[in-house]
Amino acid sequence: MERHARTYYVLLLTGAFLWCVLIFLPSIETFAGHSPGEASSFSYRVFSSICHQQHSRSFEVAGARLAVCSRCTAIYVSFLFGIIFWRGFRGTIPSSPPLAWATALLPMLADVALDMLGIHGSDYVTRSLTGGWFGLISGLILTPLFVKACSDLHSALSHQQGMRYAAKT
Numbered sequence: 001m002e003r004h005a006r007t008y009y010v011l012l013l014t015g016a017f018l019w020c021v022l023i024f025l026p027s028i029e030t031f032a033g034h035s036p037g038e039a040s041s042f043s044y045r046v047f048s049s050i051c052h053q054q055h056s057r058s059f060e061v062a063g064a065r066l067a068v069c070s071r072c073t074a075i076y077v078s079f080l081f082g083i084i085f086w087r088g089f090r091g092t093i094p095s096s097p098p099l100a101w102a103t104a105l106l107p108m109l110a111d112v113a114l115d116m117l118g119i120h121g122s123d124y125v126t127r128s129l130t131g132g133w134f135g136l137i138s139g140l141i142l143t144p145l146f147v148k149a150c151s152d153l154h155s156a157l158s159h160q161q162g163m164r165y166a167a168k169t
Contacts, residue, residue, distance in 0.1 A: 008150035016080040023068055023076060027061035036064055043067040070124050074131035082139015093144040104137030
């Protein structure tokens with residue numbers, strides 16, 4: 001992997017890790033011996049616009065409810081693992097992204113549909129497994145696209161800057 005591509009990979013990995021830390025912030029605060037305070041409130045506010053945060057559907061760790069529900073927790077943590085595991089795939093982009101997205105999304109959609117139809121009640125296990133699968137596959141799909149997009153943008157900007165420099169001389 002070229003130097004710039006490695007930098008963009010590490011940037012994405014760091015961002016995903018910090019996102020997960022933010023999810024676990026209420027538990028980290030409690031585990032450190034502090035009662036939930038400003039850090040926890042900030043974490044809950046950040047995620048309130050993207051997750052329902054229902055108490056009955058959220059994990060508790062170290063006596064504190066996580067900032068997102070169990071499905072979202074599984075998605076985000078597995079996305080982080082997808083970024084990490086992508087290196088084992090030698091940085092390849094999936095040959096059929098639509099098929100990869102369908103493979104990632106269908107189990108989660110089936111879980112939601114079966115729950116809504118009253119055929120099978122969605123629970124922590126099914127929400128976590130289907131969310132985790134979606135997050136893992138998403139990380140494997142999006143990581144090479146992110147790295148390639150950033151690398152292409154860097155190359156284009158470097159080329160444009162080189163052309164401006166050449167025009168001045």
